[in-house]
C-alpha cells in the first residue's frame with residue numbers, strides 16, 4: 474500500500490517504505506513484522522519511562538473519563554493548575570506558566586514575551602535578540618530565526634528576522650593559535666563588547682547546558698553562568714531553552730540550577746509528559762509577568778494561545794510523570810546509569826571514522842569524520858541518517874543521526890543492561906556503516 478504520509482526532515486525519494494511501528498514495550502519498538510528495535514533516541518528525545526508504561530497510560534485513561542479537553546480561554550482545569558504548581562516548585566525564581574503544545578511554540582512564546590516586555594515598560598529601543606551560533610529552538614519562523622542552523626533553514630533566510638549571533642566554544646574545533654580557555658574567554662568577550670557598545674538587545678536566547686540539535690556541544694563549566702552575569706549587568710533578558718536538556722537529560726532535573734544561572738524565561742517540552750502526549754511550557758519570573766498587567770485598554774496582555782493550550786490529558790500524564798520522577802528517584806538513577814557511557818569511550822573513539830565523542834548525562838553525540846587528523850566531515854551521497862537507520866535496524870536498534878553526528882539519546886529510565894546493549898550495537902552499526910560513508 475502506498476503511504477500518503479510526508480515524513481519530517483526526510484528526503485522522501487530515499488525511502489521506498491517506512492517500517493510500521495504497531496507496539497511499544499519498555500525501551501523497545503515493535504514493527505508490524507514483529508521486529509524489535511531498542512529505542513536509541515527516546516522517540517525524538519522525549520521518552521522517559523519506556524513505551525506503554527502502565528502508570529502513565531492509566532493517568533491518561535483516568536483523566537479521559539473525566540474531561541478530555543477544555544480550553545484555557547476563560548476557563549482552567551485541575552490537571553493544568555496542578556502541573557503549573559509543580560513546575561514552579563522545581564524552577565527557582567519562576568512565577569507563572571504559559572502552556573503550549575510543542576517546543577517550537579514554547580520558544581515562539583518566549584520570544585514574544587521578551588520582546589513585548591520592553592514595550593510594556595516603555596523601553597522602545599530594546600528590539601534585538603542575541604543568540605549563540607549553532608543553536609536550535611524549533612522549526613517555526615521565530616524559532617528558526619533565533620536558532621538559525623544554516624543547513625536547515627538557509628532557504629528561508631530572507632523571511633527570518635535577523636539576530637545577533639555569538640560563537641560557542643566547541644572543544645573539538647578550537648581556532649588555530651588558541652587554547653580552549655582563550656577560546657572561551659574570547660566568546661564571552663565578544664558578547665560583552667557588543668552588549669556594552671549598543672544596549673538595544675531585548676534578550677539573549679540559548680539552550681541550557683548544551684546545544685543538542687546543533688551537534689551536541691556541551692558548554693564548558695561556567696560558560697552559561699558568565700552569559701547570565703553579562704545579561705544581568707547590561708539589562709538583557711536571559712531566556713533558556715530546556716526543551717531537550719532539562720528533566721534529567723543532562724543529569725539534573727533543571728539544568729539551569731546546575732549551571733548556576735537564573736533565567737528570566739525558561740521553556741520545557743519533550744520529556745514533560747514522559748513522551749506520551751504533546752505539551753510544552755514557557756515559564757517567566759514575576760518581573761516579566763507583572764509588566765503584562767494593566768487596564769484592558771492598555772493592550773498589554775499576551776496575544777498568544779493555541780486550541781490545545783493546557784490540555785487536561787497532557788497535563789494529567791505530565792503530573793503522573795513528575796510524580797514518578799520523585800517516587801523512583803529518577804535523577805539519582807540517571808546519574809548512575811549515565812556512567813555506562815564512559816565504559817565505551819575508548820572503544821568508540823578508536824573507530825576509524827570517529828573524530829570526537831561528547832557526552833553528558835543521558836546524551837551522547839559521536840562526530841563522524843572522513844579524516845581524524847584533518848577532522849574533515851563526511852559527505853556521502855545518501856543521507857548519513859538513512860545509512861545508520863538501515864544498519865542500526867539490522868542490529869535491532871533505532872537510530873536517527875543529525876548530519877555527521879550519531880545521536881544516542883535513550884529513554885531516561887533505560888536499564889544499565891539495555892544501555893550497554895545500545896552502545897555495543899551502536900559500535901557494530903558504525904563499523905557496518907563505514908564502507909558506505911568513506
Ligand SMILES: Cc1ncc(COP(=O)(O)O)c(C=O)c1O
Nearest residue numbers: 575576577609610611714716717
Ligand atoms: C532545544 C530545542 N528547542 C526546541 C525544540 C523544538 O521542539 P518541538 O520539536 O517539540 O517543536 C527542540 C526540538 O528538538 C529542541 O531540541
